[in-house]
Structure formats: C-alpha cells, structure tokens
Amino acid sequence: MIYTVTLNPSVDYIMHVSSFEIGKTNRTDAQDMVPGGKGINVSTVLDRFNTQTTLLGFVAGFTGRFIEEKLAHLDTKFITTDGATRINVKLKTGDETEINGQSPVLTEQDVAAFEEAFTHITAEDTVVLCGSLPHSLPKSYYKTLAMKVKEKGARVIIDTSGEPLLHALEAKPTLIKPNKAELEALYEVETSTQEEMEALAKRAVQDGAEHVLVSLGGDGAMLVTKDATYIAEAPKGNVINTVGAGDSMVAGFIYATAQDATPEEILRHCIAFGSATAFSTELATKDEVSALLPTITTSRKEG
Numbered sequence: 001m002i003y004t005v006t007l008n009p010s011v012d013y014i015m016h017v018s019s020f021e022i023g024k025t026n027r028t029d030a031q032d033m034v035p036g037g038k039g040i041n042v043s044t045v046l047d048r049f050n051t052q053t054t055l056l057g058f059v060a061g062f063t064g065r066f067i068e069e070k071l072a073h074l075d076t077k078f079i080t081t082d083g084a085t086r087i088n089v090k091l092k093t094g095d096e097t098e099i100n101g102q103s104p105v106l107t108e109q110d111v112a113a114f115e116e117a118f119t120h121i122t123a124e125d126t127v128v129l130c131g132s133l134p135h136s137l138p139k140s141y142y143k144t145l146a147m148k149v150k151e152k153g154a155r156v157i158i159d160t161s162g163e164p165l166l167h168a169l170e171a172k173p174t175l176i177k178p179n180k181a182e183l184e185a186l187y188e189v190e191t192s193t194q195e196e197m198e199a200l201a202k203r204a205v206q207d208g209a210e211h212v213l214v215s216l217g218g219d220g221a222m223l224v225t226k227d228a229t230y231i232a233e234a235p236k237g238n239v240i241n242t243v244g245a246g247d248s249m250v251a252g253f254i255y256a257t258a259q260d261a262t263p264e265e266i267l268r269h270c271i272a273f274g275s276a277t278a279f280s281t282e283l284a285t286k287d288e289v290s291a292l293l294p295t296i297t298t299s300r301k302e303g
C-alpha cells in the first residue's frame with residue numbers, strides 16, 4: 001500500500017490575470033479551484049497511472065468538504081478538525097506568484113486520530129510525507145512520523161524543506177526531492193555550478209537520504225545516490241502551470257521504482273511526469289507523460 005500524507009492541504013485558487021497591477025483592482029481572464037497540497041497531488045497523478053494510494057492528513061470547514069468531494073474517487077482517510085483548510089492563491093500573470101495560507105490549529109486529539117493509521121503500516125508499504133507542516137506541530141514532526149514508518153520496515157519518501165527536512169534526514173528516507181533553492185537553504189550554501197549543487201546533494205546522501213532528486217525547473221533534474229549522479233535536461237515546451245510539477249516528479253519516482261526501473265529510467269520518468277504537469281493547465285496525464293518520455297535522455301557520472 002502507498003500512503004500519501006498531506007498535513008497541510010489546500011484549495012488552490014488559480015487566477016489567470018493578463019494585465020496585473022499592484023495597488024489596482026485587477027480582474028481575472030479565467031480562474032479555477034482544485035484540491036491542492038503536495039501529498040494530494042502525488043496521489044492524483046498516481047491514480048492516473050492506475051496506482052492506488054490512501055490519502056492521510058487533515059481537512060476542515062467548507063474548503064475541507066470541497067477537497068473531499070473532489071477526491072471522492074480516491075481512498076481518502078482525512079481527519080476532520082475545527083477551522084477551515086487554507087486557500088492558496090496561484091497568480092498567473094505571465095510570471096507565477098503564489099500566496100500560501102496557514103493551517104488550522106490541530107489539537108492533540110486530532111494528531112492522535114491521524115497517527116492511528118500508522119499502526120497499520122507494514123514492511124511492504126511506502127509512505128510519502130509532503131509539504132509544509134502546520135504551525136501547531138513541532139519542526140521535528142516529519143522525523144517522528146518517518147521513524148514510525150522505518151520501525152515497520154517500510155519505505156519513506158519526504159518532500160519538504162528547511163528545518164523539518166533537516167530533522168527528517170535522520171530517519172534515512174528512500175527519497176528526498178528538494179528544488180535548487182530548498183537544497184541550498186538546507187545547508188545554508190549558495191551554488192553557482194552544477195558541481196557545487198551535486199556536492200550538496202551528496203552531502204544529503206551522507207546525511208541519510210538514499211536518493212536525492214534535485215529538481216531544477218526548466219533545467220531538468222539531478223538524481224544522486226551513493227554510487228552515482230544522473231543528470232537529465234527537461235524537454236522544451238509551452239509552460240502553462242508549474243504548480244505540482246515537483247509533486248508529479250515524486251509520483252514518477254514511485255511509479256518507476258514499482259516497475260524495478262534503473263536509476264536512468266527513474267530519472268526519465270521523474271522529468272516526464274514533472275514537465276507534463278508544467279506543460280498543461282493541471283496535473284500530468286498518462287498520455288502527456290507517454291508523449292514526453294521518448295524525448296528525455298540521461299547521463300551518468302560515477303561516484
């Protein structure tokens with residue numbers, strides 16, 4: 001079983017505004033509302049590849065009900081809390097600007113109800129811990145959850161940033177997926193070359209991650225393991241909406257590893273999943289990924 005955890009889900013309010021001016025009344029050309037949050041996006045993409053997941057996390061209020069309604073086709077086991085799930089604004093003005101809201105406050109009872117699901121994890125399972133932490137939880141909370149998963153002998157994948165990621169590395173996750181800025185922030189180092197970035201990714205491998213997938217937006221991605229570094233460029237295309245591109249890569253990793261793919265094949269899938277999302281109005285579909293896969297090549301560097 002694959003579990004995705006979204007502790008801080010969202011309704012993503014995507015607003016297309018062709019002429020935007022700060023300090024003025026602006027009007028949209030088009031808008032859309034979709035369930036958001038990184039774990040939810042991973043599950044949505046995997047569902048399109050006939051890969052079943054169970055979705056864990058918290059929902060609240062009218063926005064929480066919207067998320068549950070829209071995800072009725074998936075196996076959601078969210079805990080309902082007081083307050084309202086946040087609305088994250090994704091402003092498309094030619095540039096992409098995001099304003100992400102805050103989580104409702106979680107009580108000890110909410111957290112205990114959520115953690116009950118972790119007692120059912122078995123060694124065959126994969127647990128994907130994604131996104132920001134609600135403020136009411138400690139920065140070490142992903143590490144706490146990751147340790148519970150590892151105690152069961154299951155795999156844990158972590159896509160978060162900053163202090164929560166630093167703590168979580170101690171649980172020796174199968175995969176972390178920082179983007180360039182997140183990897184630099186993790187070690188408080190700026191990089192200006194591919195070699196410097198690779199060195200930081202190797203440091204994350206030494207610190208406990210089995211695979212470090214560094215996503216580089218339009219420049220592609222780098223996959224670093226203890227044995228080698230794999231690099232691939234992203235395909236060129238018309239970028240429409242990159243929200244969830246990183247989450248789609250995580251879905252690509254899970255999908256490819258389930259087929260016992262080589263690291264090169266895994267990276268090709270990660271890029272195809274990510275770029276297919278970047279090139280469409282919403283998350284990647286199977287057809288979009290299949291069209292991109294043959295266009296992606298990888299290179300390998302030892303050590």
Ligand SMILES: Nc1ncnc2c1ncn2[C@@H]1O[C@H](COP(=O)(O)OP(=O)(O)OP(=O)(O)O)[C@@H](O)[C@H]1O
Pocket residue numbers: 178179180215216217218219220221234235236237239242243244245246247248249270271272274275276278
């Ligand atoms: N401009 C682009 N052109 C082609 N592919 C892109 C572009 N932007 C993103 N991608 C694809 O999506 C992947 C992930 O992108 P990115 O590094 O922006 O992730 P991220 O910062 O985690 O995104 P998010 O948090 O919005 O999910 C890239 O590795 C690439 O495959």
Ligand SMILES: O=P(O)(O)OC[C@@]1(O)O[C@H](CO)[C@@H](O)[C@@H]1O
Pocket residue numbers: 008010012035036037038041088098100130131132133243244245246247
């Ligand atoms: O605020 P967080 O939890 O870091 O990120 C939340 C979020 O930006 O991530 C997804 C895209 O990756 C969106 O669906 C969602 O709005």
